[in-house]
Amino acid sequence: MLARAMRRSPMLALVLLVLLACEPMRAPMDATVDAGLDAPVADVRFDTRVDAGCTRVPGELVGERSIESGELPLLSWPGTEGAVALRDHHEPCAPAGRVIVIRELTAWSAQSLWHVAHTAALVAMDDVVVIDLWAADEDAMPMRTERLDSVVARYDELPDAIASDPDEQLGAIAIGGIALPIVVVLDARTLHLERWFTDPRAGEIEDAVRATQARLREQTRPPPFEPELLDGRFTRDRWEILEAMGAPYAPPPSSSNAHADDVAAAALGERLFEDASLSPSEVACSSCHQEPRSFTDARVVGRGVEDVTRNTPTLIDAAGSRWQFWDGRADTLWAQALGPIENEREMASSRLFVAHRVASAYPADYEAIFGALPPLADGARFPAEGAPGDAAWEAMRVADRDAVTRVFTNVGKAIEAYERTLVHTRGRFDRYASGELDALSVAERDGLLAFFQGGCPQCHWGPRLANDAFFAIDMPGVGEGALGDQGRIAAFDTLAASETRAQGAYSDDRTTPDPLDGLDAFPERMRGAFRTPTLRALGDSAPYGHAGTFMTLRSVVEHYARVRRPHTPDPRVIGVRDPHLIGFEDGRIASIVAFLEAL
């Protein structure tokens, strides 16, 4: 059966080979340098041989064609200046060796961004057309054509064409999990897929192009390129991604909070953070976010007045994230702080209660930073407790409600100023990344390599080892099915209705572009999706996952190793698993754990 499939379709044969092996396919470079289509099945060809006399015209293709079969049809993708069409690059009569390189990229993956920032070498090659397809934006939302402009600045040199491909069509090629980017090399005369690979190393695309061109021209293959390995392990691309993880770090500016970097605001914020009297039930932020535990609580799910349904995340580096909460239902740190205060299960307080408390305990500190407090002593105008939805609140004058909400949001802004000071300390990993090789043990360095080979830095990158994008990765939550935790998809309505967005009335800078513009819901892929968390402070932040279902780092890494293998699904897993988890052999688990422990 395999032989017949092989004759019919090399891609199908590969699918079968992989299924038979029952192990996920490894990134080609890690397996063998030449895992492209021309390896074991090089002489299997469709009826798209080059027409020697060249009577064909562009757009005339023979045979049944599909991405999976390795014979690309005349696909086209939307670009900012009209469609980017393979028809326009199909040149049946071109001299042998003219190739089209298509790269499938996302703005959330470190390796995609590395290759984009190193496009110049590829573009400089002769007889190569480079087409870049962007599947997703930095939040892992399907790429919208009008957002393509935002990727242009990431290039060192522009390719021949840029288009959006929200369905990640080339993903059909990568069986067993997609480690981005996906790269295909086509013969421009036939649109035959000559080579394909995922997660290429620095120089590997150029090498594949040279080898393909030599083969098409019937010349001898140039000597394969030998990548230089740093610390005997890391190709240049990986080393540069790793250097960026260890780079000195400070949170980016927070323009929606004019007091974000104000020392007095941070001092007030720290006191508010620790003040249990902001809540009638005596719960403080610090009840759950405990400093000695890197601002976590060692519980499966947080407990205030009652248990909540999610695990308490660390606040170390939280100021660096584009979104707050596991589902990103707050877009600023100051707006985030308002949630737990009014949440029934957490602090069960209200903005009126907090405003009165500020007026009695911190009037001078508050007014020195934010200006005069409203006349809260007037009990007729300002009841003791109340928040939107309560009768007492709704009975208040609009201007008085606004004045109280302003005090409340200023409390959030002071807390943000404090939280901005909570950044990770540079440790052994960071010293290693800056070139001090002895800072990590050999086992930890091997683990770091396994971390790359396991596809982890696609999502866990930058100094916080997090891309802040949203993925359904089969980690169980609280509840099952429709009653289960739906994650990001359910955050849309909260965000859209929020009066405390970065673009809203209480923001100090409403000019930042709104990522919700043009949307009326998050797409289905956001069901069961949660934000990639930082991997800093991991040693203190067990248990892990959005619902704290993993007690140890080892169990998290086992999850990643086995997630693609056949298993009985956990009913608490919501959504369709993201295709970018690639899985790996159990042999690498211990090594990756050793590395994570060194972070």
Ligand code: HEC
């Ligand atoms: C009952 C325990 C509890 C209390 C009290 C609490 N938190 Fe949290 N905190 C959590 C949990 C649980 C989450 C995750 C909730 C979610 O994602 O839905 C969280 C999330 C956060 C986040 C987002 C971090 C991230 O990476 O997404 C920040 C910041 C934060 N809390 C700050 C605060 C502040 C400030 C206060 C006080 C105003 C506070 N918390 C009170 C348990 C608590």
Ligand code: HEC
């Ligand atoms: C496609 C993106 C993606 C990839 C690839 C990925 N992760 Fe994650 N990681 C996430 C998301 C999203 C979560 C949170 C998911 C949840 O709780 O539902 C997470 C959670 C974690 C956590 C738990 C952290 C905490 O504080 O709870 C660890 C540890 C972790 N990942 C390590 C890894 C390792 C090791 C790899 C490689 C084997 C990896 N990740 C690959 C996106 C990714």
